[in-house]
Amino acid sequence: MAHITRREFVGGAVALSGLTLSLELPAQETARQAAPGAARPPRTPSAFLQIGEDDGITIITPAVEMGQGGHTSMPMIIMEELGGNWGRLRVADAPAAAIYNNPLFGLQATVGSFSVRGWYLELRRIGAAARIMLLQAAAQNWKVSPMHCVADGSEVIHEPSGRRCSFGSVARLAANLPVPQDPPLKTVAQYAIIGSSPPRVDVPDKVDGSARYGIDVTLPDMLYAAVKTCPTFGGKLKSFDDSACRSMPAYRGTVALEDGVVVVARSYWQARKALERVSVEYDLGHLAGLDSEEVSKRLHAGFDEPGIVARHDGNVEAALATATKRVEASYEVPYLAHACMEPMNCTARVTDAGCEVWCGTQNPQAAQTAAAVALGIAPARVKVHVQYLGGGFGRRGEADFVTQAVKAAKATNGKPVKLIWSREEDIQHDFYRPAAAIRFRGGLDAAGKLVALEAKVISASAPDIGRPGAPPFFVEAVADAHYQIPNFYVTGLNKDLGVRFGFWRSVNHSHNPFMMEGFIDELARAAGKDPYQFRRAMLQHDSEGARRQLAVLDLMAEKADWQHPPAGHSFGISAFEAFGSFIGTIVEVEVKDRFVTVHRVVQAIDCGVAVHPDNIRAQLEGGMAFGLTAAVRGEITLKNGAVMQANFNDYPALTLPEMPTVETYIVPSTAAPGGVGEPGTGPIAPSLGNAIYAATGQRLRSLPLSKHQLSLKTTRT
Numbered sequence: 001m002a003h004i005t006r007r008e009f010v011g012g013a014v015a016l017s018g019l020t021l022s023l024e025l026p027a028q029e030t031a032r033q034a035a036p037g038a039a040r041p042p043r044t045p046s047a048f049l050q051i052g053e054d055d056g057i058t059i060i061t062p063a064v065e066m067g068q069g070g071h072t073s074m075p076m077i078i079m080e081e082l083g084g085n086w087g088r089l090r091v092a093d094a095p096a097a098a099i100y101n102n103p104l105f106g107l108q109a110t111v112g113s114f115s116v117r118g119w120y121l122e123l124r125r126i127g128a129a130a131r132i133m134l135l136q137a138a139a140q141n142w143k144v145s146p147m148h149c150v151a152d153g154s155e156v157i158h159e160p161s162g163r164r165c166s167f168g169s170v171a172r173l174a175a176n177l178p179v180p181q182d183p184p185l186k187t188v189a190q191y192a193i194i195g196s197s198p199p200r201v202d203v204p205d206k207v208d209g210s211a212r213y214g215i216d217v218t219l220p221d222m223l224y225a226a227v228k229t230c231p232t233f234g235g236k237l238k239s240f241d242d243s244a245c246r247s248m249p250a251y252r253g254t255v256a257l258e259d260g261v262v263v264v265a266r267s268y269w270q271a272r273k274a275l276e277r278v279s280v281e282y283d284l285g286h287l288a289g290l291d292s293e294e295v296s297k298r299l300h301a302g303f304d305e306p307g308i309v310a311r312h313d314g315n316v317e318a319a320l321a322t323a324t325k326r327v328e329a330s331y332e333v334p335y336l337a338h339a340c341m342e343p344m345n346c347t348a349r350v351t352d353a354g355c356e357v358w359c360g361t362q363n364p365q366a367a368q369t370a371a372a373v374a375l376g377i378a379p380a381r382v383k384v385h386v387q388y389l390g391g392g393f394g395r396r397g398e399a400d401f402v403t404q405a406v407k408a409a410k411a412t413n414g415k416p417v418k419l420i421w422s423r424e425e426d427i428q429h430d431f432y433r434p435a436a437a438i439r440f441r442g443g444l445d446a447a448g449k450l451v452a453l454e455a456k457v458i459s460a461s462a463p464d465i466g467r468p469g470a471p472p473f474f475v476e477a478v479a480d481a482h483y484q485i486p487n488f489y490v491t492g493l494n495k496d497l498g499v500r501f502g503f504w505r506s507v508n509h510s511h512n513p514f515m516m517e518g519f520i521d522e523l524a525r526a527a528g529k530d531p532y533q534f535r536r537a538m539l540q541h542d543s544e545g546a547r548r549q550l551a552v553l554d555l556m557a558e559k560a561d562w563q564h565p566p567a568g569h570s571f572g573i574s575a576f577e578a579f580g581s582f583i584g585t586i587v588e589v590e591v592k593d594r595f596v597t598v599h600r601v602v603q604a605i606d607c608g609v610a611v612h613p614d615n616i617r618a619q620l621e622g623g624m625a626f627g628l629t630a631a632v633r634g635e636i637t638l639k640n641g642a643v644m645q646a647n648f649n650d651y652p653a654l655t656l657p658e659m660p661t662v663e664t665y666i667v668p669s670t671a672a673p674g675g676v677g678e679p680g681t682g683p684i685a686p687s688l689g690n691a692i693y694a695a696t697g698q699r700l701r702s703l704p705l706s707k708h709q710l711s712l713k714t715t716r717t
Contacts, residue, residue: 047094048061048123048126049127051134053169053171054168055167056088056090056168057085058091059075059079059089059090061074061094062074062094062115063115064110064386065202066389067391067622068615068676069200070115072198072201072202072612073116074115074116076194077116077119077120077123078124078126079127079193080127080186080194081128081131081185083151083152083153084127086198089201094364095384096365096367096368096382096383102118102119103122108364109362109363110363110392111363112579114675116673117579117672120611120672120673124186125183125185128180128185129179129183130174131183133175133180134170134171137170137171137173138156138170142158142161151167154166154167188670196613197613197614197615212387213342213360213388213390214347214358214360214388215343216387217418219358219416222415222418223412223417224265224270224419224420225262225404225405225408225418225420226265226272226419227257227260227262227404227425228275228278228280229257229260230259230283230285231282231642231643232282232642233500233641234286237256237259237280237283238281239280239281240279240280242254242261242274242277242278245274245278250266250270251263251264251265252265252266254278259282264408264411268418268420285641288641290638291640292334295460296437299436299437299458299460302456302493303330303437307458307492307493308471308491308493309490310472310475311488312489313486313487314486314487315487316441316453316487316489319443319451323443325527326443327441327444328440328442329439329699330438331438331514332436333437334703335432335433335636336504336636337645339427339648339653340390340392340393340395340426343421343423343426344395344396344400344421344426345359345401345405345420346402346419347419348371348416349409350412350414353381354382355375355377355381355382355406356382356384357384357406359385359387359401360386360388360389360390360392361389361396361399362394362396366398369399370403371403375406394431394503395504398502400429405418424647427651428642428645430500430502431502431503432500432501432502433504433507433511434459434474434501435459436460436512437458437515438456438512438519442526444523444526444527448527448529448534450485450523450534451486453489455478455479455491455519456491456493457472457479457492459493459494460495460497460499461498471490474508475508475512476508477578478490478515480577482577484538506578506627509576510627510630510681510682511685513578513682513685514682514685514703517575517686517690518686520534521690525693532557535553535575536553539553545577548577549575549582552604552605552667556584556586556602556603559602560600568590569590570692571586571588572587572692572693573587574683575683576682576683580607580672581605581606581607581608582667583605583620583680584605584683585602585603585624586602587660588600589688589691594711595710595711595712595713596688596712596713598688598712599660599661600660600663601660602665604664604666604667605665605666605667605676605680606671607676608670608674610668615676616676619677621664621680623678623679623680623681624680625659627682627685628654628660628688629652629654630704631684631688631705632658633652635703635706657714658713658714661715688705692705
């Protein structure tokens with residue numbers, strides 16, 4: 001299976017041996033997919049699907065590949081309806097263009113677990129329309145009815161006679177036929193590719209070393225750049241002195257940024273060494289005195305301020321006043337960095353004709369726009385060459401590193417410049433997962449039933465994605481809980497503290513479930529109820545969400561054998577909806593002498609139609625590991641307005657010996673696909689905290705574990 005890079009994809013056409021099959025979307029489909037109020041050109045499926053006379057099938061995928069399997073799952077959807085031969089697949093990254101905007105939110109971005117669930121219907125329609133056109137073309141040649149023809153294995157087959165022809169042999173004729181306005185789609189029962197697990201397209205490149213990430217880009221006459229910016233949030237560059245660098249033979253210059261400097265040299269090491277000699281003076285800004293203690297203080301102060309009402313069922317105050325037992329608790333989580341294995345980097349070349357950018361980006365249009373703004377040119381004059389991403393997790397949806405590279409390249413008289421951030425720059429100048437806190441009040445009746453719940457959600461600079469009339473973005477996994485609680489009141493407050501913030505894998509579902517599901521566990525214990533049965537009782541109502549969450553909860557309990565933890569071990573449980581899927585985790589732990597051993601993690605998900613089951617399991621396991629790292633030792637702390645952590649020695653990742661045994665189960669479903677890449681991150685923290693309570697009686701209301709003198713013990717040598 002060949003992987004076609006962006007460099008081989010020029011002007012909407014891939015270099016194949018023959019013509020391509022060109023399709024047009026029906027007008028009503030284009031209108032349906034347009035973002036509300038947005039004007040954009042009709043989509044042309046030839047931008048997604050191209051069939052050459054060599055029988056090669058090129059899928060141009062709007063989802064970038066950052067390890068989540070987008071280069072495999074997206075083509076599977078088209079190929080399923082097309083009837084294509086998977087072995088003839090080629091994959092190319094989409095360039096920056098509005099035609100690749102996600103149908104669900106109108107942006108060209110691989111974020112929010114929206115790739116499969118956003119594109120599922122549209123890509124099926126494209127594949128189905130292409131199939132019908134190929135059948136019609138072959139039928140014309142044979143002078144038979146297309147009703148008697150089928151497509152399979154990249155061939156058109158006339159069933160009565162057994163006559164066959166390849167897709168490539170009729171692609172030229174098919175390209176001139178009218179597009180079916182409403183092509184029939186397969187039923188789930190007819191799927192042959194969707195629901196299977198073909199080898200991932202990106203794996204061979206990554207195994208044999210031929211994969212090229214942004215940091216691997218090499219161009220003729222290329223220069224290299226290193227950057228350092230103001231250590232405090234909101235700080236600015238006052239002045240710099242590079243006189244000590246000018247005697248270095250490899251030094252090419254220093255470029256001023258708004259908040260720092262970029263040094264350009266013949267090699268990256270030379271750029272780093274020259275950067276050390278540049279004397280920089282900063283205006284540290286008004287946040288120079290901010291520290292983590294002040295962040296926590298301001299979050300907790302928010303509990304006494306009015307917030308936006310996100311949910312208001314019944315009368316919480318009256319129900320709490322008459323409750324047999326009342327429980328109150330406050331939870332808190334810190335800022336977190338993305339810490340991608342590949343640090344931020346970008347290669348740029350600026351000429352009179354415009355600009356070219358090579359980078360791993362989750363948002364090609366953001367990269368294009370950033371370059372255009374930096375140069376003061378139209379976005380159409382910027383070409384973005386999308387590379388593999390060495391980790392994204394939301395960080396590469398930003399384009400600050402693109403701006404820096406383009407500004408450096410502008411000063412080099414047409415030579416390309418590759419900018420690479422140091423690990424320290426990467427950790428200390430991230431767009432951080434916001435710190436947050438929630439104060440809960442709950443009331444139980446004499447039978448131990450939860451009759452009232454109040455939650456005040458406070459977030460430090462949560463991203464606002466603008467959903468008019470909807471609850472605040474940062475109350476997710478709280479206000480939308482599927483538990484049946486007769487009196488339920490949720491408010492949300494955004495405290496903008498000036499710290500750079502951004503989307504972190506699972507976003508609000510990365511931390512709100514730790515707090516919400518942790519408090520639900522507290523309520524179960526206060527009621528004298530089994531935590532699994534307590535949750536189960538609150539899901540016994542007639543809604544699709546409750547039914548699907550209950551199925552996940554029950555499947556986990558069965559597979560973990562909830563009622564019989566191994567001797568000396570304890571279980572913790574959590575489950576909720578995230579990104580259109582229903583996810584849950586049971587954690588089995590052993591705690592001795594402040595050391596926590598996570599022996600086993602049992603996960604279950606109802607993600608609707610499971611496009612690629614093996615990849616779903618891999619994503620859930622990866623998300624769990626990402627979340628476990630954060631729960632155990634993830635914390636960004638501030639002192640005098642600057643981040644104290646700088647590298648993996650003080651912001652460490654989970655190691656292989658610490659990885660628990662993981663079992664992942666997929667609930668069979670015919671519902672529309674939900675998200676997969678992000679939901680697995682959130683459940684591990686609440687389940688771990690609840691398991692530790694079951695083992696020790698110590699309730700964790702803040703993260704990470706290291707704040708509570710608890711350490712993770714390795715499970716294997």
